[in-house]
Amino acid sequence: MCLAIPARIESIGDNRLAVTDVLGVKRQVALDLVPQAKVGDFLLVHAGYGIEVISEQLAQETLDLIREIPELVGTEA
Secondary structure, X not given: OOOOEEEEEEEEOOOOEEEEEEOOEEEEEEOOOOOOOOOOXXXXXXXXXXXXXXXXXXXXXXXXXXXXXXXXXXXXX
16 A cells, blocks of 8 residues: 655755655655646655645645554654
8 A cells, every 4th residue: 555645845946856844844855746836835745756736625634634643643743
């Protein structure tokens, strides 16, 4: 089974690598598959690639579900 996680784009470099935020964790994500993505957008991220731009509402709903699984976010989240 594959899992894609919502992330918000904080910045985009010249090489189309974005710095994203996932529950406070910063990660670099390739935007090759979502050329329309821009700073502030939410993405589904899988294996280091943004695979779809999604709405903030869908991102928040998904993150809320993830927060309910302590093993995924640690007991402090």
